[in-house]
Amino acid sequence: xxxxxxxxxxxxxxxxxxxxxxxxxxxxxxxxxxxxxxxxxxxxxxxxxxxxxxxxxxxxxxxxxxxxxxxxxxxxxxxxxxxxxxxxxxxxxxxxxxxxxxxxxxxxxxxxxxxxxxxxxxxxxxxxxxxx
Amino acid sequence: xxxxxxxxxxxxxxxxxxxxxxxxxxxxxxxxxxxxxxxxxxxxxxxxxxxxxxxxxxxxxxxxxxxxxxxxxxxxxxxxxxxxxxxxxxxxxxxxxxxxxxxxxxxxxxxxxxxxxxxxxxxxxxxxxxxxxxxxxxxxxxxxxxxxxxxxxxxxxxxxxxxxxxxxxxxxxxxxxxxxxxxxxxxxxxxxxxxxxxxxxxxxxxxxxxxxxxxxxxxxxxxxxxxxxxxxxxxxxxxxxxxxxxxxxxxxxxxxxxxxxxxxxxxxxxxxxxxxxxxxxxxxxxxxxxxxxxxxxxxxxxxxxxxxxxxxxxxxxxxxxxxxxxxxxxxxxxxxxxxxxxxxxxxxxxxxxxxxxxxxxxxxxxxxxxxxxxxxxxxxxxxxxxxxxxxxxxxxxxxxxxxxxxxxxxxxxxxxxxxxxxxxxxxxxxxxxxxxxxxxxxxxxxxxxxxxxxxxxxxxxxxxxxxxxxxxxxxxxxxxxxxxxxxxxxxxxxxxxxxxxxxxxxxxxxxxxxxxxxxxxxxxxxxxxxxxxxxxxxxxxxxxxxxxxxxxxxxxxxxxxxxxxxxxxxxxxxxxxxxxxxxxxxxxxxxxxxxxxxxxxxxxxxxxxxxxxxxxxxxxxxxxxxxxxxxxxxxxxxxxxxxxxxxxxxxxxxxxxxxxxxxx
Numbered sequence: 001x002x003x004x005x006x007x008x009x010x011x012x013x014x015x016x017x018x019x020x021x022x023x024x025x026x027x028x029x030x031x032x033x034x035x036x037x038x039x040x041x042x043x044x045x046x047x048x049x050x051x052x053x054x055x056x057x058x059x060x061x062x063x064x065x066x067x068x069x070x071x072x073x074x075x076x077x078x079x080x081x082x083x084x085x086x087x088x089x090x091x092x093x094x095x096x097x098x099x100x101x102x103x104x105x106x107x108x109x110x111x112x113x114x115x116x117x118x119x120x121x122x123x124x125x126x127x128x129x130x131x132x
Numbered sequence: 133x134x135x136x137x138x139x140x141x142x143x144x145x146x147x148x149x150x151x152x153x154x155x156x157x158x159x160x161x162x163x164x165x166x167x168x169x170x171x172x173x174x175x176x177x178x179x180x181x182x183x184x185x186x187x188x189x190x191x192x193x194x195x196x197x198x199x200x201x202x203x204x205x206x207x208x209x210x211x212x213x214x215x216x217x218x219x220x221x222x223x224x225x226x227x228x229x230x231x232x233x234x235x236x237x238x239x240x241x242x243x244x245x246x247x248x249x250x251x252x253x254x255x256x257x258x259x260x261x262x263x264x265x266x267x268x269x270x271x272x273x274x275x276x277x278x279x280x281x282x283x284x285x286x287x288x289x290x291x292x293x294x295x296x297x298x299x300x301x302x303x304x305x306x307x308x309x310x311x312x313x314x315x316x317x318x319x320x321x322x323x324x325x326x327x328x329x330x331x332x333x334x335x336x337x338x339x340x341x342x343x344x345x346x347x348x349x350x351x352x353x354x355x356x357x358x359x360x361x362x363x364x365x366x367x368x369x370x371x372x373x374x375x376x377x378x379x380x381x382x383x384x385x386x387x388x389x390x391x392x393x394x395x396x397x398x399x400x401x402x403x404x405x406x407x408x409x410x411x412x413x414x415x416x417x418x419x420x421x422x423x424x425x426x427x428x429x430x431x432x433x434x435x436x437x438x439x440x441x442x443x444x445x446x447x448x449x450x451x452x453x454x455x456x457x458x459x460x461x462x463x464x465x466x467x468x469x470x471x472x473x474x475x476x477x478x479x480x481x482x483x484x485x486x487x488x489x490x491x492x493x494x495x496x497x498x499x500x501x502x503x504x505x506x507x508x509x510x511x512x513x514x515x516x517x518x519x520x521x522x523x524x525x526x527x528x529x530x531x532x533x534x535x536x537x538x539x540x541x542x543x544x545x546x547x548x549x550x551x552x553x554x555x556x557x558x559x560x561x562x563x564x565x566x567x568x569x570x571x572x573x574x575x576x577x578x579x580x581x582x583x584x585x586x587x588x589x590x591x592x593x594x595x596x597x598x599x600x601x602x603x604x605x606x607x608x609x610x611x612x613x614x615x616x617x618x619x620x621x622x623x624x625x626x627x628x629x630x631x632x633x634x635x636x637x638x639x640x641x642x643x644x645x646x647x648x649x650x651x652x653x654x655x656x657x658x659x660x661x662x663x664x665x666x667x668x669x670x671x672x673x674x675x676x677x678x679x680x681x682x683x684x685x686x687x688x689x690x691x692x693x694x695x696x697x698x699x700x701x702x703x704x705x706x707x708x709x710x711x712x713x714x715x716x717x718x719x720x721x722x723x724x725x726x727x728x729x730x731x732x733x734x735x736x737x738x739x740x741x742x743x744x745x746x747x748x749x750x751x752x753x754x755x756x757x758x759x760x761x762x763x764x765x766x767x768x769x770x771x772x773x774x775x776x777x778x779x780x781x782x783x784x785x786x787x788x789x790x791x792x793x794x795x796x
Contacts, residue, residue: 012300012305013300013301013304016305016308023311062721090357104300105296105299105303105304105337106300106304108307
């Protein structure tokens, strides 16, 4: 059962998405801010991270940058969840090292197919947009 | 001959006659002799200033009414200006008079000889206090209205965001319940109701998104994200989304794509939305008819255009309706909203989007005979600041009607380049050069005058001299960037200083791409040779390997290298020793390069340090703007010739604000 870490500060979004992912057969662990998201990526070693971008303590971009810079977690695919289709958010997410992004409100079938691609596409996704 | 001449009328008669005339004039008049004593005044004068003729005549003007006319500005006028010219007009005098309070007077004067008098000076005073007040009120009201409009846009943007959060929950939970209903085979009981909740939520979301988009455009915050995509595929995609509504109204949808349609370069999301808006209107307002989408690639004015035509056989539009069609919040008529729904923002947005991309949308229609909407977009949309500025200018209301879509002609008011420089030679030099290059140039000799002109003209770009007396270039820049109406105008700081040490470029001077190329970097460094090596250079870079490589190159060139792994550390290093040059990585933890550069530029003693940016990729225009913070780019003089500087200036201006001649 693939394990997904969902980093999301909004309670309802967290509740909804986690329950729906559970229903689709994923194990879900939760983090409420960017800092604990980074820490839990290390301690939980999930197969994939769903990262909200506007997070307290440490925002999603910075959290992604950190876990992509860490050798222990750099290979774990990250999908950025951004508000509305702001093109600058999208660019920023990819720049920070996210492997893919999806916009809120979540359309579950679309998100699920993105998750499946990243999980099925090989155990090591190259850090697509790594710096340098 | 003498016997035929009538005897001259008595002097007294002429005087009375003349006095009668001046008494009928409603403006106060004073007649002064050459010693500035009052010969006479008119009735309006006595009435206005509440004085009698005894208190006035034969007195020195400065003594009138207990010295209330002893005004320094008036002394200057009467004693310095008058003796050298016989006429003066509209000399503005602002003064507090004891009886009538603070007044603004326009003084007009003329020297004349009358009858037996020696030379007289006639001084006419026009009270323009009320007019000035009114003008100020109008300006204030205009400012207030503009501020209110900005506030409204900001409010809408924030509000839309707040509205979406609970809406997301409604959508999400209703979807979850639908899934659950399916699983538990309760679909019959709840399925259709849950679907309705979800559909209504989605509808509401679409409306909110429209409002958000419009307020973003109004606030000047809408950006273009340009990419290459297949237009045919996009049309198919939109058609698939729209099909349910097509079927609901028993319409037929037909799609015709030209063979050579291919790929276009534009903001895909905005093209999709524009097409979606047109298509959903077409199918909404057509019952049991045909909606046709025709897409082709056409050459007009030596440029390639994508032309998408959406025609329907629906209810059509009257000429009156067409006029209102593209206005915000307006539908063909109010009853339409009740009958067909929608915010009335779709077409306004469609047009704004198309215009942002350098195109437009037009309509041909007759009531009862269906409508044809045509989107025309450049096949390759270019990201220039001009679009943004046009938008800003247009929104600022300085231009009533535009139709730049076909010709790409900039707006009449938007074509000015403003040159602010205190040195007349430089000013003239830049003006002549830019005029020759096809720009309309206006000049200002001081910071204050420059700001005034900038507000008046809303130029497409400003060149600004750094060294000026009174208000220096940096302060002018600050004032420009703090004015919501002027903030968007690109500013080019021009340094024309003869001291080569001060001639360093002041923004981000240059950039080198990573991995650092030895030859390129040492080439770059040649520009920054220091007088007494080894000069301190600061390398700000989080990657140790890159730092090491860079250090090796720099040391070989004779620089003394200090390293910092992020922005905070770098600032600390700078407190200890001021480097002559900074090499800066953009992507760093803690404090990134953008932030660091901004901090450095806030300190006057650090402003002049050139920064070379090390970057993983070529900087986009946006990055460069961000990096240079307030400033687009700063030109250097140092050893460069004037020609070189002017050439750079032209290239820069062409980048943001091409003159009409270079657009075709």
